[in-house]
Structure formats: C-alpha cells, structure tokens
Amino acid sequence: MAAYGYFLSCEEFSPSQLLEQARMAEQAGFEALAISDHFHPWNDEQGQSAFVWSMIGALSQVTSLPVTTLVTCPTVRLHPAINAQAAATSAVLTDGRFRFGIGTGEALNEHILGDAWPEASQRMDMLEEAVQVIRELLTGEQVTHHGPHYTVQNARIYTLPEQPVPIYVSGFGPQAAALAGRIGDGFVTMTPDADLIGRFRSAGGGGKPVIGGLKVCWDTDRDRAVKTVHRLWPNEQLPGELAQVLPTPRHFEQAAELVTEEMVRKATTCGDDPDEHITAVRAYTDAGFDEVYVNQIGADQRQFFDFYRTRVLPDLPRSR
Template sequence: MTEFGYFLSCEEFGPDELVEQARMAEDAGFRSLWISDHFHPWNDEQGHSPFVWSVIGALSQSCGLPVETAVTCPTVRIHPAVIAQAAATSQVMLDGRFRLGLGSGEALNEHVLGDPWPPADERLDMLEEAVAVIRKLFTGDEVTHRGRHYTVENARLYTLPETPPPIDISAFGPRAADLASRIADGFVTTAPDADMIARFRARGPDRPVFAGTKVCWAPSREEAVRTAHRVWPTEHLPGELNQILPTPSHFEQACELVTEETVGQGVACGPDPEEHVRRLRAYVDAGFDRVHIGQIGPEQRGFFDFYRKEVLPLLDTATGTSGATGATGTNATNDGHGKNGGNRS
C-alpha cells in the first residue's frame, strides 16, 4: 500500500515556512516528510537555501512525522564523517523517525569550496566510500579510515541513537541504481519507473522505494502552469544538466528553453483533483512505498486544504492507498525504520 508524504523545499522556502508547512502537512493527513539539502537554489526565483540540519532539528520539535533528507550529498561540500554525526543526532532528536537519503550531488551545491567536480563514475565511487565511512561511525566504535577519497582519524560518535538511521540512495540511471542495490537500505528517485525499482530490488526484494514529485495547485490551471514555469522550470531540463551546471544563473540561462507548454504537460497543475490523482497513480502502479508531493509556489494553505478534502480521499478510494485522510500527529505513521537528487548515470 502506497503512502503519501510531503516534500519540503529548502530551495523555495525559509526555515520558519518549512516548519509551518510540516505542521500543515501532518494536519492534512500526509504520513512523512522529505526535505531537500541545498547550498544554492536552482534559480533566483526560488530564492532560499537554509541549512537543512538546523531545519531538521526544528522539525523534530514541531511535528510527529518521519523525516528524510532527499537528498544529502556526503562527498565534496561536507565530509561523510560530519554527515554521520548530523544524521545520528537527527535520529536521536526524531526518536527513530529519521532516514538518511544520500546521492552523488550536483555541481550547483558541491563546487562552492573550490573543489573540482568529478565525472559521474568518480562521484559514484566517492558516494560508495562515503557510505562505508558513515556506517562505520554509526557503530559507535573509534574509526580510522584511509581510503581513496577520504581520511578519518580516531573519530567516534558519542551521541548515537538506539538504531542507526537507514541509508537510502538516490538514482536516476542504471549505474547509480546498481550502486543503490549493493549498498542501500532503500531507494530514492523521482520518476515512476518500475524498471528502476526492479533493478534496485534485484539484490533485496523487500527493501522500500520512495519517490518525490512536484505539483502546483492554484484556483485556475492557467495560474498554476505560470507559477510552476516561473519557479521550477529546472525540473524539465534534459540529460545531466542538473548535475553539471554550477550556478543559479546558468540554470536560468538553460531554462529559457523550457516553455509553459512543456511544464503544463509535465506537472499536475490546477484545481482538478482527477489530474493530480492521474499523475500520482503512475507512482502507485510502479510500486513505490511512499510518494512525497511538493507544492510549487506560495499557495501552500490552499494546496493542503485541496489535498486533505479532495485528492487524498480520492487516492484512498481509487487506488487503495494510504493518505490517512484527516490524520493528525496522533495517528500518522512514525516508523523511521519501516517503509517509508541522485545521478542519471
């Protein structure tokens, strides 16, 4: 049974807004939270980039939903030993409701310290080694590690949860999916691709798979399409551009090629619940355990009212899925260990 969560966008909203959205998501019946980890937004129109680990601390005190990073890159901008400490603390504060979503990252966020941005194969190799370092530190043992990419010396995490957070790996292509299949507790992606799920589950059929997608509710479809095109045209760029362009201004230049028509065809927009259900049904049919939905633009309260009253009940009826219609923090799923951007390689 597919559950539905909410996708908090650190690129589009400040920390206080994200915390308030998490409360509204819980009240509306969403069952979990994804939160992005960015140093830059994709474009200046989005306009935010709060430090995700500070926001997660606030979320732990403000709502009862499970939280997952979607996704953190533990390879260039932040050393994997520091990510391990942040994730362990988040798991403690969330009382076991945290999952660590990891991916190979984008130049947009990872080049900011002046480090070179490696090719895709090397980024995946770095990610694999980073996960090994994180898992060693989660044991609570003193760790010394000298690998191809990372050195750790006499490091030990003293604040540890009873159970380490599960590690999920993001992938959009076959090489990254194969890596996830080897090393991950769960799989993270954005496309309703059953073949990628099968590739991931080849080495472990019971592991959970999670998706994220964006929609845009507005009083009219035309207004929603305009908003989605203005704020998130980057969702529609082809190939590896999202991994290799280094600044928001570069994305703005590339997005001059993205039309409103393209956005309208690719995003559930407007006030028709059937359109939203059709888009989400593709993820249900592909076999995802959870789908996290992010509302584009400022109409957050209208979105949550719309989903609580019209979309989640329709999904329950049409697909047998679990939106927990009308749920609040007292009956939302708090299963940090249960079923809950990456690389196109």
C-alpha cells in the same frame, strides 16, 4: 499500498514557512516529510536555501512525522564523518524517525569550496566509500579509515540513536540504481520508472523501500498555475545531466530560457482537478513506490493542504 508524504522545498521557502508547512502537512493527513538539502537554489527566483540540519532540528520540535533528506550529497561539501554525526543527531532528535537519503550530488552545491567536480563514475565510487565510513561511524565504535577518497582518524560518534539510521540511496540511471540496491537500505528516484525499480531490486534491493516524489501546483486557475511553475521551477524540465553539472543558479537560468510554458503544462500537474492529482500520484504507486512525496509549488500552501486533505488523500490507496 503506499504511504504519502509532503516534500519541503528549502530552495523556495524560508525556514519559518517550512515549519508551518510541516504542521499543515501533519494536520492534512500526510504521513511523512521529505526535505531537500541544497547550498544554492536552482535559480534566483526560488530565492531560499536553508541549512538542512538546522531545519531538521527545528522540525523535530514541531511535528511527529518521520523526516527523510531527499537528498544529501555526503561526499564533497561536507565530509562523510560530519554527515554521519549530523544524521545520528537528527535520528536522536526525531526519536528514530529520521532516514538519511543520499546521492552523488550536483555541482550547483558541491563546487563551492573550489573542489573539482568529478565525473559520474568517480562520484559513485566516492558515494560508496562515504556510505562505508558513515555506517562504521554509526556503530559508535572508534573509526580510523584511510581510503582512496576519505581519511578518518580516531573518530567516534557519542550521540547515537537506539537503532541504526537507514540510508536510502538516490539514482536516476541503471548504474546508480544497481549501486543503491547493493549498498542502500532503500532507493530514491524521482520518476515513476518501473524498469529502474526492477534494476534496483535485482541488484540487491529485494524488498527494500522505494521512495520518490513529484511537484504539483494547485491553483483554481490552471493557466496561472502553469505560469507559477514556469517562473519558479523551469529547471525541472532540463534534460540529461544538466542538473548535475551546471555550477550556478545563473547557469540554470540561462538553460531554462529554453523551457516553454507548454513544456511545463505537459509535464506538471497544475490546477484543481482532483482526478489529475490522484492520477499523478498513483503513477508512482503503480510503478512500485512505497512512499510518494508531493511538493506544492507557489504560495497557495494552505489551500493546497485543504485540497489534498479533502479531495486527494482520501482517494489514494493507503498503507494503513
């Protein structure tokens, strides 16, 4: 059995729109919220990119749902010590309902200060050290750390939640899944890949939660929905490591010129057939996910939430 949440896209919607979506998600019966953490959108058509820590503070005042970052890169753009303080404050504001989803990041967001963008193996080493620093700081003890990637000097976090902040580690390949199993309190991945989950569990993931999400586009006109996805999120269909290494929205726009509407139609759930939406979500629960977050692409948010409240969520197996 799984829990179902709504995925707030900071890249596509303004802060006020995201807050309204959070309210509607809770009213529709979603059980949790996830929120992206970007400095840039993937392309200019998406057009937004709010600061996630401000958004979490605002969300804490308008909803009682748990909030998870999907995902923050705690290694380059912001030092792990600053991320630790942000996570601690977020957990306090949400009364302990915050989970810190983290990953190795994308050049799109992390190169902005002029830092070199490391190769994947080094990014994983940096993430492991960052988790060590963050966990030490979240104890509330004074921390001094001199590691290969990070230095912390006489740092102590004073505003702390009653319980440690869970750290969920993202991974899209076997090495990253194994790292998540070893250092994470849970695993984040975005495709319903049972083999990848097995890799996470065999590497130390055991019974830890697995969470992930998918994008859909509800619309009464399937063709119009496909065009909406193709206009706003063609980057979802880019292969391999492009999402990790392309540095600007313009580069993503150039690469996305290779993405066709037919590719979108085959890969994304579009339209208003509840069975198709239910099947798409159940692919994740069947693969072993504990939490599945759904994101609606495009402007038809209220209609989407009404549709899921009445036609989709009641027919999904629930955790409670």
